[in-house]
Amino acid sequence: KELHFVLLLGSLRRASLNRIVAETLPSLAPQGVRISQLGSIGDFPLYDQDVQDRGIPRSVLDMAEQIASADGVIIVTPEYNYSVPGVLKNALDWLSRVTPQPLAKKPLAIQTVSPGMIGGARAQYHLRQILVFLDAYVLNKPEVMIGQAASKFDVDKGAITDQGTRDFLARQIAALVELTRTVG
Numbered sequence: 001k002e003l004h005f006v007l008l009l010g011s012l013r014r015a016s017l018n019r020i021v022a023e024t025l026p027s028l029a030p031q032g033v034r035i036s037q038l039g040s041i042g043d044f045p046l047y048d049q050d051v052q053d054r055g056i057p058r059s060v061l062d063m064a065e066q067i068a069s070a071d072g073v074i075i076v077t078p079e080y081n082y083s084v085p086g087v088l089k090n091a092l093d094w095l096s097r098v099t100p101q102p103l104a105k106k107p108l109a110i111q112t113v114s115p116g117m118i119g120g121a122r123a124q125y126h127l128r129q130i131l132v133f134l135d136a137y138v139l140n141k142p143e144v145m146i147g148q149a150a151s152k153f154d155v156d157k158g159a160i161t162d163q164g165t166r167d168f169l170a171r172q173i174a175a176l177v178e179l180t181r182t183v184g
């Protein structure tokens with residue numbers, strides 16, 4: 001059976017380094033794996049229980065439905081101030097309020113991209129903590145933390161030029177496939 005993974009992008013920036021990874025990933029997927037990007041989390045309002053009480057926004061429900069029907073999720077995100085960007089936390093907070101909660105028992109891989117040395121490792125561990133409560137089946141290894149991304153990408157062309165990085169990303173997708181087949 002073909003597997004379908006959906007990708008959640010944690011940066012809203014048009015020229016985002018993380019967006020380059022998000023847009024390259026479908027071409028790195030193995031045979032029988034389709035990766036598609038979810039809508040922008042920039043369309044979600046700021047979480048407010050009063051808003052929720054009036055009805056969860058359509059944009060949130062649509063994304064929850066797409067996640068629920070996917071075989072797995074890939075989160076690609078920058079690190080902001082040693083943690084998860086507020087927009088991503090906001091999206092996860094909204095999604096966590098949908099019943100049934102779409103990330104529960106969902107195989108999930110994390111990728112962080114940064115122009116800095118550490119590659120977003122600290123955000124990744126905060127994200128893992130959040131995903132404990134959301135009960136996602138987070139892939140342990142390989143951990144994809146792409147540091148010094150500007151030297152590995154052609155930003156103008158929106159391409160990942162470093163072959164080692166491309167191979168590494170493909171290896172993680174293969175590991176997510178294996179996890180999905182194991183828990184599925």
Ligand code: FNR
Pocket residue numbers: 011012013015016017018019077078079080081082083113114115116117118119120
């Ligand atoms: C950053 N940046 C950053 N980088 C990092 O490696 N660790 C960090 O803690 C932070 N903190 C941080 C806070 C804020 C508010 C901003 C705007 C940026 C730099 C960040 O990695 C860089 O801007 C990336 O290019 C952002 O990812 P996108 O938008 O290119 O995908």
